[in-house]
Amino acid sequence: MTGTLEHCNIVFDSLENGALVVDEECTVWSWNKWLEINTGIASEAIIGSNLKEFYPELDYKGFQRKIRTTLRLTTPTFYDASLSNRFITIPRNKVTTSLLTNMQLQVTISPYIPSLKRVMISIHDISDLHELKMTLQHRMAEIANLNSVLKQDKQIIDTNLMIVKTDCGCLVTDVTKAFSCFFGFEKEELTGNSLSNLFVANKHEAEFLQMKEVLNKKERWSGEMEVLKKNGENVWMDAVISPHLDEKNEVISYTAIYHDITDKKRIELLSITDPLTKLYNRQKFNEVCEQMLMRQHWTQESTFGLLIADVDHFKNVNDTYGHQVGDTVLIAMADTLTDAIRTSDILARWGGEEFVILLPDVDMEKATLVADKYRQAIEQLNIPEVGSITASFGVTVFSKGDTQETMMHRADVGLYRAKKNGRNRVEFN
């Protein structure tokens, strides 16, 4: 028996893990070299003693129960090693990581000499594995946290930002709630449909075509667009459309982000609109006129004209019928001119009973003809209470070196001459 035990001790000492033998009362019968080295307790000191003297902090009730189970069932029992070390504390010397200062142990209690109620306890250092597990758990917790933040952000985006995702053929693949609610569609109505069908309001306008051109070049486009809601209401959107490219530089999808700027547009419109006639006001006219003057391509044959129209005998209308009727006359004149002018003409109220029109792509002769056409349209007017009215026109065209003041002055002189020569006529200057 002694020889066998000595042989066992030699085997225990050669193990690369801890091995000790204890009985049911926790008296230590063997303590291998690995334990001597790692605990600093010599086998001579501990063998024959009770483990409780060296490790009083251990839960001996549970430990002894495990020993009993091992002996009774002649089967190994185990300590849980997934959370914290529950057996004896063995310091860890690893310095490159500091997660664990003591070893995490995998402890197995196996039957050794059941007749003597002795068990062998093998101890494996699983600290590296445990550290990896802890790091992994920490990372998983971080990922879960990030996912939760992302989910919250996604909800915020979904309910507050109007975003549409389309495939490379501009067929809608996904929309946010904010987008579908704003436009009055169900998500299902939009998915699979062409986005351009939605925005039929300005489909053929220059801005829309320019957007298509930019996107065809696989570039990001941003700009303003007037679009239709499901209920037919016109709205203005500030849009950013970005293509997503694959590794072969092919478009795989588009993301469009929209921002409702209808109110801003209304305010803008108010700032450039004459409140009575709804025509452009003097400020807007000045702005457009400056832009026209800055264009370099005007020639003598194709230049632009400026026209001033003034309602004849307007003071009499006001004096005879009152200002309210006077206003009606101005509105009727504005509406008539709006209907009569060419698409490219810019009409504005200059002030009082004076209206101004910019006439692009005309020469002297054409400007005079166009002005006379407008004069005739006004002559046809029949205003309740007042009857027919007439207007006098002064016209000029741009010449090299002109400013707005010089052009206005010449047109004004023309108008003066038209008034002087009997009214209801066009005078070129």
Add this chain to the structure above:
Amino acid sequence: MQNNEFSSDHLDVLKELMNIAMGNATANIADLLQAFGTMHIPHLQISDVDGLKNYIKMTISSEDEYYVTKQLFGGKIGGEFIFLVNKESAINLGNYLYDTVKVSDADIMDAVIELTNILSSTTIGRLTDELNTKVQFFAPYTEVVSGDPLISEEETLNYHKIIIISTVLEFQKHKISGQIFILSRDEMIISLRELIDQKLEELYS
């Protein structure tokens, strides 16, 4: 008949052996833990992976949290012993074994491991004794999961045929109940069938 298929005789013998093993387990638990419990008659089923998933879905609630302890056993017959307790039962078990009213998570884990040790060694141990073979138990591990991911996709990838032996363990006094699954597969099922054949020969010779 395919090699891994069981006849009704095989199933009957296995069921009888498991009855004996479960009785052995309750007796040992009473002795070692001073807890007097009952174990239901075991349910036996040969199934594929989907069958196992469906069975688990039927038997546990996907909304509860569970302490799942898995312990491998190897030898001529081998497989996986799974002990499943819901959170409330696990806490009650921890309170009971550690004689406290406020156990730590680590205490609960260790208590669950301790009960699993007894259950696995007594049920599997007795079964293998009866079949004249031996098994080796590996260190168990416990994790806390919700019902659905009890058996992960990765774990079942290599399983073709699975033998499911399940039962319910109850300690009414301590408000602890759990479920046991013993899973074995393919070649292990063939070995089990051969061992049962030997047992049948032994019984009827």
